[in-house]
Amino acid sequence: MPDGSEVEIWNLVFTQFNRGGPPPDNLSPLPSRNIDTGMGLERTCAMLQGVDSNFHIDILRPLVEAVAEVCGRAYDPASDDGRRIRRIADHVRACTFAIHENVLPGNNEEKYVVKRLLRRAVLDGRQMGMREPFLHKLPPMVAELMRRPYPELATTTEHVGTVIEREEESFLATIDGGLDRIEKLFAAIGKAGGSRVAGEDAAELYTTYGFPPELLETIAAERNCDFDWEGFRAAMEAHGQRSGAGRSVEVFASGPLDALKKTLHGSDFVGYDATEAEGKVVGIIAQDALCDSLTEVGHATPVTVVLDETPFYGESGGQVGDTGVLEWPGGRFDVIDTQREGGFVLHVGHLREGTLDLGGTVTARVDAARRAGLRRAHSATHLLHAALQHYLGSHAVQQGSKVDADLLRFDFSHASSIDAETLGQIEGMVNERVLEALPVAARLLPLAEARHEGAMMLFGEKYPDVVRMVTMDGVSRELCGGTHVASTGQIGLVRIVGEESVSAGTRRITAVTGQRALERFREAEASLAAAAGTLKVPVGDVPQRLTAVLKELKDLKKAKPAAAAAASPEELLAAAADVAGTRVVVADIGSGDAAAMRQAIDLLRRKASPIAVLLAGAEGGKVTLVAGISKELEARGVSAGSWIRDVATVVGGKGGGRPDMAQAGGKLVEKIPEALAEARRRIEQLLAG
RNA sequence: GGGGACGUAGCUCAAUUGGGAGAGCACCGCCUUUGCAAGGCGGGGGUUGUGGGUUCGAUCCCCAUCGUCUCCA
Numbered sequence: 001m002p003d004g005s006e007v008e009i010w011n012l013v014f015t016q017f018n019r020g021g022p023p024p025d026n027l028s029p030l031p032s033r034n035i036d037t038g039m040g041l042e043r044t045c046a047m048l049q050g051v052d053s054n055f056h057i058d059i060l061r062p063l064v065e066a067v068a069e070v071c072g073r074a075y076d077p078a079s080d081d082g083r084r085i086r087r088i089a090d091h092v093r094a095c096t097f098a099i100h101e102n103v104l105p106g107n108n109e110e111k112y113v114v115k116r117l118l119r120r121a122v123l124d125g126r127q128m129g130m131r132e133p134f135l136h137k138l139p140p141m142v143a144e145l146m147r148r149p150y151p152e153l154a155t156t157t158e159h160v161g162t163v164i165e166r167e168e169e170s171f172l173a174t175i176d177g178g179l180d181r182i183e184k185l186f187a188a189i190g191k192a193g194g195s196r197v198a199g200e201d202a203a204e205l206y207t208t209y210g211f212p213p214e215l216l217e218t219i220a221a222e223r224n225c226d227f228d229w230e231g232f233r234a235a236m237e238a239h240g241q242r243s244g245a246g247r248s249v250e251v252f253a254s255g256p257l258d259a260l261k262k263t264l265h266g267s268d269f270v271g272y273d274a275t276e277a278e279g280k281v282v283g284i285i286a287q288d289a290l291c292d293s294l295t296e297v298g299h300a301t302p303v304t305v306v307l308d309e310t311p312f313y314g315e316s317g318g319q320v321g322d323t324g325v326l327e328w329p330g331g332r333f334d335v336i337d338t339q340r341e342g343g344f345v346l347h348v349g350h351l352r353e354g355t356l357d358l359g360g361t362v363t364a365r366v367d368a369a370r371r372a373g374l375r376r377a378h379s380a381t382h383l384l385h386a387a388l389q390h391y392l393g394s395h396a397v398q399q400g401s402k403v404d405a406d407l408l409r410f411d412f413s414h415a416s417s418i419d420a421e422t423l424g425q426i427e428g429m430v431n432e433r434v435l436e437a438l439p440v441a442a443r444l445l446p447l448a449e450a451r452h453e454g455a456m457m458l459f460g461e462k463y464p465d466v467v468r469m470v471t472m473d474g475v476s477r478e479l480c481g482g483t484h485v486a487s488t489g490q491i492g493l494v495r496i497v498g499e500e501s502v503s504a505g506t507r508r509i510t511a512v513t514g515q516r517a518l519e520r521f522r523e524a525e526a527s528l529a530a531a532a533g534t535l536k537v538p539v540g541d542v543p544q545r546l547t548a549v550l551k552e553l554k555d556l557k558k559a560k561p562a563a564a565a566a567a568s569p570e571e572l573l574a575a576a577a578d579v580a581g582t583r584v585v586v587a588d589i590g591s592g593d594a595a596a597m598r599q600a601i602d603l604l605r606r607k608a609s610p611i612a613v614l615l616a617g618a619e620g621g622k623v624t625l626v627a628g629i630s631k632e633l634e635a636r637g638v639s640a641g642s643w644i645r646d647v648a649t650v651v652g653g654k655g656g657g658r659p660d661m662a663q664a665g666g667k668l669v670e671k672i673p674e675a676l677a678e679a680r681r682r683i684e685q686l687l688a689g
Numbered sequence: 690g691g692g693g694a695c696g697u698a699g700c701u702c703a704a705u706u707g708g709g710a711g712a713g714c715a716c717c718g719c720c721u722u723u724g725c726a727a728g729g730c731g732g733g734g735g736u737u738g739u740g741g742g743u744u745c746g747a748u749c750c751c752c753a754u755c756g757u758c759u760c761c762a
Contacts, residue, residue: 203760206759207693208695210759240762242693641708654744665744
């Protein structure tokens with residue numbers, strides 16, 4: 001380097017051993033040895049350009065300077081801020097590329113990496129005093145610097161900026177929410193007379209609320225508190241173990257399939273045009289092991305059958321697997337699900353009759369009605385995809401989908417919710433294409449050719465050299481292995497039934513097609529007709545009538561307590577006994593409305609004092625008791641709670657509450673008079689004591 | 690894929706051990722007042738996400754489900 005220090009720019013790795021098990025005898029020679037070579041492009045540039053850091057080469061230094069400017073700092077390479085600025089530059093560059101390729105910040109896998117990078121950068125900015133989103137201003141600079149090798153970056157900087165800004169806002173909100181909790185934390189620390197933030201508390205704040213520990217440390221320092229990094233790391237380790245512990249178990253252990261792979265290349269799928277075909281049984285997997293035959297009818301755990309040729313579609317590309325039956329003379333196997341793994345189609349299900357033998361020939365019959373629904377839904381997603389691109393823009397690309405029988409879920413990138421009008425237009429366009437009855441064709445062609453013809457491809461998908469392209473005349477071209485209708489007209493009706501957010505920047509549309517769309521309309525009409533019938537009005541008048549009825553109900557409810565309380569407080573008061581200067585009201589008011597009883601007691605307490613009231617009532621075979629006493633009695637140590645507990649025992653119940661107001665219930669309605677007598681006796685004792 | 694937290698009025702959030710659903714802001718009305726977060730009085734607004742369970746009684750406890758946030762792989 002210019003300053004005389006050394007830096008590695010290129011290394012060679014000589015691979016020759018396989019490492020397995022504990023040392024010392026854990027190295028075994030590889031079948032073929034090789035040399036892996038790697039040279040750091042940016043490091044080399046740094047050498048050639050005579051600068052002291054990757055960050056100072058011609059395609060990065062301007063970005064670093066831009067970050068410094070946005071943050072209102074002068075770039076000093078040696079300072080803490082210099083480090084932060086470099087980190088922000090690096091992260092924003094990485095995220096600009098990732099988001100350009102439609103990897104949006106999210107909660108799992110690569111999406112989570114993007115989210116973490118963004119949050120780290122925002123945190124660095126915050127520690128330099130940035131309180132507002134700023135990262136989102138930088139993607140245009142990245143695009144400019146990368147203009148020559150990646151001109152396409154410039155086409156999405158606006159979208160990328162929006163996504164980044166949204167994530168920034170979300171993280172700033174997370175921090176603000178955490179600040180409230182931190183106040184409570186420091187209050188507790190202060191109260192305990194401590195001066196140290198416990199690692200466990202910090203870890204909880206981080207794992208549950210996303211509040212970064214670095215920031216907590218900074219705040220702690222401002223208040224002369226230590227930060228327990230060691231405890232924090234220990235707590236995080238424990239969290240990592242808990243999270244990693246429940247690792248998912250592969251449904252199909254690799255063992256049996258690997259054995260099959262050695263002798264066979266895979267299953268042939270023949271179901272694009274047919275739903276029935278003959279196939280030879282080449283594998284039976286039960287309890288994670290290959291078997292020669294299957295004889296036990298009525299087994300609980302599903303068994304997997306592999307055929308050399310099958311019309312069953314294994315779940316992939318969002319389309320769920322087929323169901324149906326395998327039949328042979330004297331036997332039947334119900335297929336409840338079909339999966340695909342390692343080139344094999346796995347028929348999962350239960351043997352219902354006879355014996356299934358390896359090598360035998362079976363007739364595989366797909367549930368054709370269900371398959372037809374799957375075709376309709378799948379073709380509908382392609383039309384929907386095209387319509388979304390048309391109305392929302394080219395960024396609205398597929399992020400995932402689930403295609404079920406006449407039911408589809410389609411996830412795509414889009415920053416905000418879609419208003420009802422646009423959604424209606426999208427639905428309208430899809431249905432127009434259906435009415436046009438466009439021919440749907442699928443053909444195999446080389447990947448390069450498909451790309452040249454402008455087929456829609458999804459990022460992150462690995463495509464083989466020869467791909468299947470599904471074309472709907474003039475509307476849609478997508479690479480897709482799924483099953484489709486022959487003409488869009490067969491889809492029937494497409495009805496969008498939901499639009500929601502799945503994660504930041506990704507929206508989900510749910511829709512129904514064909515039969516299910518029809519059923520949905522029928523059900524909706526039936527419910528409406530039933531409602532109209534009950535209300536005894538024409539269908540069109542249901543909304544007004546319903547609001548009127550609800551209002552009436554509400555008014556009635558409001559009026560009711562007053563009416564119930566009209567169990568005349570004057571009468572109750574007149575019938576009150578006098579126990580050592582205290583008025584005692586014990587009465588059965590007939591109804592079991594606890595709220596009304598409370599109201600009556602409040603009224604009595606306002607009218608006379610000192611006073612003790614216990615009201616009883618029954619409704620629906622249940623007894624309700626409410627007792628209340630005035631403040632003076634409470635001060636003397638009399639408790640409504642203990643009073644009512646003894647009384648409740650008589651009616652076979654329990655109760656309790658606050659000293660001045662208590663509630664209880666029971667089931668022995670016929671014992672109310674007895675309970676009231678008990679109530680009088682007890683209050684006399686309590687007042688005397 | 691797994692762990693954790695949260696769902697209460699339009700919004701931000703309270704509610705002690707399971708015992709009467711509240712505050713601030715916003716909204717409406719009246720009064721006061723020429724302004725900058727106006728003030729005073731009054732009012733409307735709730736199936737405590739949804740469905741079960743335990744209990745005399747559930748915002749609170751248990752189970753399921755949906756949704757939001759978050760960390761880890």
